Amino acid sequence: MKQEKIPYKINLTENEIPKSWYNVRADMKTKHRPILNPATMKPVTPADLAPVFCDKLISQELNDKDSWIEIPEEVLNFYRMYRPSPLVRAYFLEKALDTPARIYYKYEGGNTSGSHKLNSAIAQAYYAKEQGLKGVTTETGAGQWGTALSMACGYFGLDCKVYMVKVSSEQKPYRKAVMETYGATVTPSPSDTTQIGRKILADDPDTTGSLGCAISEAVEATVTTEGYRYVLGSVLNQVLIHQSVIGLEAKAAIEKCDEYPDIVIGCAGGGSNLGGLMAPFMADKLAGKKAPYFIAVEPASCPSLTRGKFAYDFCDTGKVTPLAKMYTLGATFIPASNHAGGLRYHGMSPILSQLYHDGYLDEARAVKQRDVFDAAKLFAKVEGLLPAPESAHAIRATIDEAIKCKESGESKAILFGLTGTGYFDMAAYMQYNSGMMEDYVPTDADLERGFAGIPDVVEA
Ligand SMILES: *Cc1c(COP(=O)(O)O)cnc(C)c1O
Numbered sequence: 467m468k469q470e471k472i473p474y475k476i477n478l479t480e481n482e483i484p485k486s487w488y489n490v491r492a493d494m495k496t497k498h499r500p501i502l503n504p505a506t507m508k509p510v511t512p513a514d515l516a517p518v519f520c521d522k523l524i525s526q527e528l529n530d531k532d533s534w535i536e537i538p539e540e541v542l543n544f545y546r547m548y549r550p551s552p553l554v555r556a557y558f559l560e561k562a563l564d565t566p567a568r569i570y571y572k573y574e575g576g577n578t579s580g581s582h583k584l585n586s587a588i589a590q591a592y593y594a595k596e597q598g599l600k601g602v603t604t605e606t607g608a609g610q611w612g613t614a615l616s617m618a619c620g621y622f623g624l625d626c627k628v629y630m631v632k633v634s635s636e637q638k639p640y641r642k643a644v645m646e647t648y649g650a651t652v653t654p655s656p657s658d659t660t661q662i663g664r665k666i667l668a669d670d671p672d673t674t675g676s677l678g679c680a681i682s683e684a685v686e687a688t689v690t691t692e693g694y695r696y697v698l699g700s701v702l703n704q705v706l707i708h709q710s711v712i713g714l715e716a717k718a719a720i721e722k723c724d725e726y727p728d729i730v731i732g733c734a735g736g737g738s739n740l741g742g743l744m745a746p747f748m749a750d751k752l753a754g755k756k757a758p759y760f761i762a763v764e765p766a767s768c769p770s771l772t773r774g775k776f777a778y779d780f781c782d783t784g785k786v787t788p789l790a791k792m793y794t795l796g797a798t799f800i801p802a803s804n805h806a807g808g809l810r811y812h813g814m815s816p817i818l819s820q821l822y823h824d825g826y827l828d829e830a831r832a833v834k835q836r837d838v839f840d841a842a843k844l845f846a847k848v849e850g851l852l853p854a855p856e857s858a859h860a861i862r863a864t865i866d867e868a869i870k871c872k873e874s875g876e877s878k879a880i881l882f883g884l885t886g887t888g889y890f891d892m893a894a895y896m897q898y899n900s901g902m903m904e905d906y907v908p909t910d911a912d913l914e915r916g917f918a919g920i921p922d923v924v925e926a
Contacts, residue, residue, distance in 0.1 A: 472555050472568075472723045472725070473555070474554060474555055474557060475552050475553070475554055475555075476552070476553045476554070476555065476570075476719045476720070476722060476723060477550065477552060477553075477719075478550040478553075478715060478718055478719055478722075479550075480546055480550070482550060482715070482718055483542065483545050483546065483549050483550055483711070483715070484537065484710075484711055484714040484715065484718075485536065485537055485542065486534040486535055486536050486537060487534070487535045487537055487707045487708055487710045487711060487714075488533060488534060488707075488710040488713070488714060488745050488746055488749065489526075489529060489530075489532055489533055489534070489535055489703075489707050489710070490706070490710070490741070490745040490748050490749060490752075490817065491529070491530050491703060491706075491817055492529070492530055492531055492532055492533040493533055493749055493752050493753070494530075494752065494817070494820065494821065494826075495752065495824065495826075496820060496824055497530050497820070498790075498791060498792075498816040498817055498819065498820040499778070499791035499816070499925065501788045501789060501790045501791075501816070502778065502788055502789040502790075502923070503788055504780070504785065504786075504787075504788060504789055507789075507923070510528075510788050512524050512525070512528065514788075515527070515788075517688075517689050518685060518688060518689065518695065518696050519695055519696060519697075520590070520593045520594050520597050520599065520695050520697075521593075521597055522593040522596065522597070523590060523593050523697075523704050526703065526704040526707055527702060527703050527704045528703075529703075529707075533749075535707060537589075537711075538589075538592055538596075540592055541588055541589050541592050544588045544592075544618075544621065545585075545588070545711070547577075548576060548577040548584070549711070549715070550715045550719075551572060551573055551574050551576060551712070551715065552572075552573050552576070553570055553571070553572050553573075553715070553716055553719040553720060554570065554571050554572075554573060554849075554884075555568070555569070555570055556569040556570065556571055556849055558848040558849050558850075559844075559845060559848050559849055559865075559868075560868070561848070562844065562847075562848045563865060563868045563869060563872065564872060565868040565869065565871050565872045566871055566872065566875065566876065566877040567867065567868040567871035567872075567876075567877060567878050567879070567880050568725070568877065568878070568879045568880070569864060569868060569880050569882070570716075570720060570725070570727070570879065570880065570881045570882075571864075571881070571882050571883070571884040572712055572715070572716040572743065572881070572882075572883055572884065573851065573884045574712060574739070574883070574884065574885050574886060575851070575853075575854065575857070575884065575885065575886040575887035576887075578613075578617060578644075579610060579613045579614035579617050580610060580613065580854070580886050580887045580889065580890060581610040581613075581614065581854065581885055581886030581887070582709060582712060582738070582739045582742070582883075582885045582886065583610050583611045583613075583614035583615075583699050583738075584614040584617060584618065585708050585709055585711050585712065585742070586614075586699060586704075586705045586708035586709060586738065587611070587614035587615040587617065587618040587697075587699065588614075588617075588618040588621070589708045590602070590615070590618070590697045590704075590708075591615065591618035591619050591621070591622045591624055591697075592618075592622065594622075594624055594695055594697070595622040595623070595624055597695075599624065599693055599694065599695055600624070600625055600692070600693030600694060601619070601624050601625025601626060601627065601691075601693065601694050602615070602619065602624060602625070602626055602627070602688075602694060602695055602696065602697045603626075603627040603628075603629070603684045603685075603687045603688045603691070603694055603695075603696050603697075604626075604627070604628055604629070604684050604696065604697050604698065604699065605628070605629045605630070605631070605655065605677060605680030605681045605683070605684045605698075606628050606629070606630050606631070606634070606641075606680070606699070607630075607631045607634055607677045607680070607808070607810055607811070608631075608634055608638070608641075608808045608810075608856070608890075608891075609630065609634055609635075609638050609641030609642070609645075609890060610641075610699075610854075610886060610890075611699030611700070612628040612630055612641070612645050612650065612652065613641055613644050613645055613648075614699070615628070615650070615697065615699070616628065616644070616645040616646075616647075616648035616649065616650035617648050619648070619649065619650065620648035620649050620650075625649075625651075625694075626645075626648075626649065626650040626651070627650070627651050627653070627684070627687060627694075628645055628650050628651065628652045628653070628684075629653050629654075629655040629657070629680040629681075629683045629684045629687070630642065630652050630653065630654055630655060630680065631654075631655055631674075631675040631676060631677060631679075631680050631810075632654040632655060632656065632673075632674055632675035633674035633675055633803060634675075635652065635654040636654075637893045637894075638890055638891075638893070640890060641890050653683075654675070655675050655679060655680035655683050656673060656675055656679050656680075656683065657683060659683070659687070660682075660683045660686045660687060661686060662679075662682045662683055662686050662784040662786065663679075663682075663683045663686075665784075666679050666682075666783065666784070673800075674800075674803050676783060676800045676810070676812075677810060677811050677812075678780075678781070678782045678783035678784075678797050678798070678799075678800075678811075678812055679782070679783040679784065681698070681781060681782035681783075681784075681787065682782040682783055682784025682785075682786050682787075683784075684696055685782065685784075685786050685787060686784075686786065699736075699738070700735060700736025700737065700738040700811070700815070701736035701737060701738070701781065701790075701792075701811065701813065701814070701815050701816075702815075703815075703816070703817060705736075705738045705741075705815075706737070706738055706741035706742060706745070706815060706817055706818075708742070709738045709739055709741060709742025709743075709745075710741075710742045710745040710746065711742065712739065712742040712743045712883065713742050713743045713744060713745045713746045713747065714745075714746050716743060716881060717746045717747065720879075720881060725879050726756060726758070726879065727747065727758050727879045727880065727881035728758060728759060728878040728879050728880065729758065729759045729760075729761065729867055729878055729879070729880045729881070730743065730744050730747055730758050730759070730760050730761070730880075730881050730882070731760075731761045731763060731860050731863050731864050731867070731880065731881070731882040731883070732744065732761075732762060732763070732860050732882065732883040732885075733762075733763050733764070733809060733856050733857060733858075733859035733860045733883070733885060734762040734763060734764050734771065734809065734814065734818065734830070734859075735764075735808060735809035735810070735811050735856060736811045736813070736814065736815055737762075737814050737815030737817070737818035737819075738815065739883050739885045740760075740762055740818065740883065741815055741817055741818050743881075743883040744758075744760050744827070747760075748760070748821065748826060748827075751826060752826065759828050759829070760826070760827045760828050760829070761828065761829045761830075761831055761863055761867075762818065762822065762827060762829070762830045762831070763830075763831050763832075763833055763859040763860050763862065763863045764809060764830060764831070764832050764833075764859065765801070765805065765807050765808075765809050765810075765832065765833065765834075765835060765838070765859065766832040766833060766834045766835075766905070766906075766907045767801045767802055767805040767807075767834075767835065767905075767906045767907065767908065768795065768799075768801040768805065768809060768810050768811070768812070769795070769832040769908075770792075770793045770794060770795050770811070770812060770813060770814045771793045771814055771818075771819075771822055771830035772830045772831070772832040773795070773832070773908075773913060774793040774794050774795045774813075774814070775793070775794060775795075775917060775920060776791070776792070776793050776819060776823055777791065777792075777794060777920050777923070778790065778791050778920075778921065778923035778925070779792065779794040779796065779797055779812075779813060779920050779921065780797040780921070781797070781813060782797060783797050783798055785797065789921065789923065790813065790816045791816055791819070791820075791925075792813045792814050792815065792816045792819040793813065793814040793819045793822065793823075794812055794813040794814070794920060795812045795813075795913060795916045795917070796812060796915075796916030796917050796918070796919045796920050797812055797813075797916075797919060797920075798812075798915070798916055798919045799812040799913075799915075799916030801906075801908075802906040802908070804903075804904050804906055805835065805906060806835060806855060806891075806893070806894035806897055806898075806903065807835045807838055807839075807855040807856065807858070807859065807894065808854070808855050808856040808891075809856050809859065812916065831863055833859055833862045833863065834905040834907070835855075835903060835905055835906075836898070836903055836904075836905050837862055838855060838858045838859050838861075838862050839855070839858065839894075839895070839898040839903060840862075841858050841861040841862035841865050842855065842857075842858035842861060842888065842895075843898075844865070845858070845861045846888075851884070851887070852887060852888040852889060853884060853886070853887070853888050854885060854886035854887055854888045854890075854891060855888065855891050855894050856885055856886065857883070857884045857885045857886055857888075858888075860882040860883055860884070860885075861882065861884070863882070864880055864882045867880055868880065
């Protein structure tokens with residue numbers, strides 16, 4: 467029904483939470499290349515993955531046939547505690563920019579974990595519980611994933627072991643405290659609790675850690691502990707499936723206002739929030755029904771889509787994980803330690819990588835962190851929400867697109883993902899406010915060092 471004036475908050479009812487996730491992979495014109503077992507260099511089989519991942523999650527990971535996957539009742543019930551998340555018309559931001567653009571954002575930071583990561587954490591914990599496992603291990607970078615998983619495991623009574631990138635655990639002690647409150651064990655990574663951690667420390671005792679290295683430790687801890695499986699908060703196909711709940715809700719809400727986005731913008735670390743937000747809109751594009759313009763925004767200091775290679779690579783530094791064909795900076799790449807804005811992973815979701823390679827994901831844009839925090843500050847002032855630095859990458863691109871609309875006089879509808887709250891990122895905001903924040907853009911030579919570690923894979 468057409469509404470006179472689109473409200474500030476476009477709310478769905480509880481009954482409008484989707485009952486199924488959408489698996490965009492089933493509808494892609496070109497499927498991404500299979501992930502490979504590093505021991506055989508053959509496509510991984512469910513049996514290869516069984517020691518590492520939960521069985522149901524393996525079938526989701528490998529599923530390129532079913533467009534819709536039913537959300538289990540227990541997961542749906544948990545979603546009811548904090549979903550539907552609001553879709554907000556950013557009237558105040560539009561006014562501040564004096565733009566004819568109509569800006570909408572889907573806010574995922576309203577739950578205690580503070581980000582969209584809970585959407586997948588609760589699903590993954592549910593399948594682990596259903597399988598009768600004792601616990602799960604994982605890594606966390608900035609801490610959002612570890613926090614979300616701790617909450618989900620606390621809810622289902624599962625053990626949760628988190629390897630947290632060392633520099634983050636030092637910068638964000640409160641994240642650790644939240645995880646511990648929910649019952650998780652948090653180990654700064656690299657640590658001396660795993661073989662790979664000891665090796666990484668021996669090679670570089672002063673390392674501040676990286677996601678790739680924490681993944682290696684978490685996987686090792688999994689396969690050496692009875693009754694545990696490994697779970698991951700981004701990059702994987704299963705995570706994009708779970709995060710489709712963001713896009714499905716956003717689409718239902720925006721269509722209620724007789725709107726359809728001309729531009730869809732998301733920040734991209736491993737690609738899960740953007741993959742989830744854009745999935746149902748991508749379905750329209752793949753079906754030739756609509757042609758929204760998709761933009762992935764990444765930090766200039768970790769530019770996997772804009773400057774990376776589309777190649778088979780390991781998902782972790784220790785090279786214990788399967789190989790995925792994706793945009794990558796090389797598994798040994800670590801962004802500069804003064805980079806405060808998150809999104810530090812070296813690779814990108816294989817689904818997003820393929821869509822980008824084929825031109826369905828139209829544009830990747832790298833932005834510098836001071837520009838990102840300028841955008842965060844403006845947004846916080848006018849919209850009243852303090853955004854996570856990751857989310858502020860999407861805000862930056864949204865503001866830039868809205869300014870273009872002002873210049874051209876076009877009134878486009880822009881939808882972006884506001885993935886989280888910035889309350890746990892005050893160290894980064896302090897750095898920005900004190901003028902100490904520096905931009906860092908790796909040189910080609912810096913990137914070459916990462917590329918040198920990408921394995922040579924002859925594709926079948
Ligand atoms: C983890 C995280 C991201 C980036 O991860 P994606 O998988 O690329 O979505 C973005 N925003 C917030 C708040 C996060 O916690």
